Amino acid sequence: MKKALLILLALSFSFSFSQTDKDVLKTIYKQSLTNGKSYDWLNHLSNQIGSRLSGSLGAERAVAYTKEELEKLGLDKVWLQPVMVPKWVRGSREYAYIESEPGKTTNVNICALGGSVATPALGLKAKVIEVKNFEELEALGPEKVEGKIVFYNRPMQADLIHTFEAYGGCVNQRYNGALEATKYGAVGVIVRSMNLRMDDLPHTGSMTYDNLPVDRRIPSAAISTNDAELLSTMLKLNSDIQFYFKQSCKQLKDVQSYNVVGEITGSEFPNEYMIIGGHLDSWDLGDGSHDDGAGVVQSMDVLRLLKESGITPKRSIRVVLFMNEENGLRGGKKYAAEAKRKGENHVFALESDSGGFTPRGFSFDCNDAAFNQVISWQPLFKPYLIHYFEKGGSGADVGPLKTDSNVLAGLRPDSQRYFDHHHASNDTFDAVNRRELELGAATMTALVYLFDKYGVNPISNKETIKN
Structure with missing residues (x-):
């Protein structure tokens, strides 16, 4: 009625x-x-x-x-x-590469996520573990994640007409990715850019450490969709490859x-x-x-x-x-x-x-x-x-x-x-x-x-x- x-x-x-x-x-x-x-x-x-x-x-x-x-x-x-x-500054341009074997590297496009800490002054290099979501990360546990860079590679869902729905379906890996990876001893985070198009442009955005102590915070960056696909393919061929990135961002008062x-x-x-x-x-x-x-x-x-x-x-x-x-x-x-x-x-x-x-x-x-x-x-x-x-x-x-x-x-x-x-x-x-x-x-x-x-x-x- x-x-x-x-x-x-x-x-x-x-x-x-x-x-x-x-x-x-x-x-x-x-x-x-x-x-x-x-x-x-x-x-x-x-x-x-x-x-x-x-x-x-x-x-x-x-x-x-x-x-x-x-x-x-x-x-x-x-x-x-x-x-x-808040006043967060990016600093000098970020730099990153994939190392398939000593001395053999492929440059990739990244950018620091807003609010991220910097890498060490000489950069950060470690093996990479790829996951699609936090459930996969939890299943791997500290024994497989500790000391590695976590690579979140869940793409936006292309068959959704409402693209904001697709964005909402994967943005948590960007915002909470570092916070979750820290629980298992990761040393850094790389996140697939929130982008439906395949290109070489990394997309930044906000991320959080919540109340995590400063000394436990790990650097977090976005990687372009083309380079996310490249990194994923190279990991399938050789799980021992290493990823290097350097960023000098800083959170001020x-x-x-x-x-x-x-x-x-x-x-x-x-x-x-x-x-x-x-x-x-x-x-x-x-x-x-x-x-x-x-x-x-x-x-x-x-x-x-x-x-x-x-x-x-x-x-x-x-x-x-x-x-x-x-x-x-x-x-x-x-x-x-x-x-x-x-x-x-x-x-x-x-x-x-x-x-x-x-x-x-x-x-x-x-x-x-x-x-x-x-x-x-x-x-x-x-x-x-x-x-x-x-x-x-x-x-x-x-x-x-x-x-x-x-x-x-x-x-x-x-x-x-x-x-x-x-x-x-x-x-x-x-x-x-x-x-x-x-x-x-x-x-x-x-x-x-x-x-x-x-x-x-x-x-x-x-x-x-x-x-």
Whole structure:
């Protein structure tokens, strides 16, 4: 019975659209595609500033630049929210080779994982043990692992259409690999890059030692997919081969950084907050154009597009550029903690952190009534080929804002190429298509407009029922 009522409610909403909603969305998309700013902002962020690892000069410059650009938009408020972040530095370029016999070596492509310790100054060389998962590692035990380098070689599952699902299915070997290998006496860890494509690019990413004492921490690095296949093949031919790698990364003391926040204050419900955001930090191998420069500039452009389209929001709409998503999530946690401390009512939050590719729709973390309202809006997005509206996750930075009554959402672009670039040196501006990026900004703006107009509780929203 409840399900039938929800379906009827959704059908009633499908007939509630005035021509105004269609016209507003058309204006939003036209503004973004003919007068967008997101691509130009990304050009500066990527090519004039570059990588923005937490605690780095690049991150500091990105904070200053985005704050300045938001101030130019004539928002009601723009400010910096202080947050302490970790400072990890890569050091000199990593070097690695496979030694099949004394004096016979083959160079391979690796990069240190974020948060890893360095190898000894002269590097680390040891025999290698290959595993696909932690269960295989446990089965081998200390007698077969001690003194060796553990090579985690579980690839992303290629037959999964949702590539983030494939990523989630193997990322634990990167994040927890060193911690697990230490239990059995391993001296180092090499992890297959989280990449569906076969290439020579190693992909970095965060890893953890948890509370492991510093003197027990072992170095951890990613190896390219091509070289992971090579290493695996060579191990099958000769299990006594050795692997050498050298990295000089270092964890320094935490430093001061900032979330960047801009606001259009609501005309009717100023104490109801809707936020749009992406993370300003990036890894250091490329310039972070897809991860997450795209989300940053799209989120900035949402506020600009609302103003350019002549929309006066009822609720206060904020753009939040979060710091330190990649290796700590401290910006998202700090923003949520401050919102709770101030008693702010965040009714809606939208994150873009899946690259600047063609938008396909959104995933929503919300109750059934709010989701059925969203489903009723699908016809408005159909002319723009936006069809994906599903329940699911939202985003790491907005996640801490979740309550029983609000709506969290994540922009979902086409993901088939995303992991070709994710955390690698080819995450660069030239990999972003202007039109795709601008379509994403318009799609986010359209959803924000609808939630601002109709609210997040359609049952109690009289305007929605009347329309």
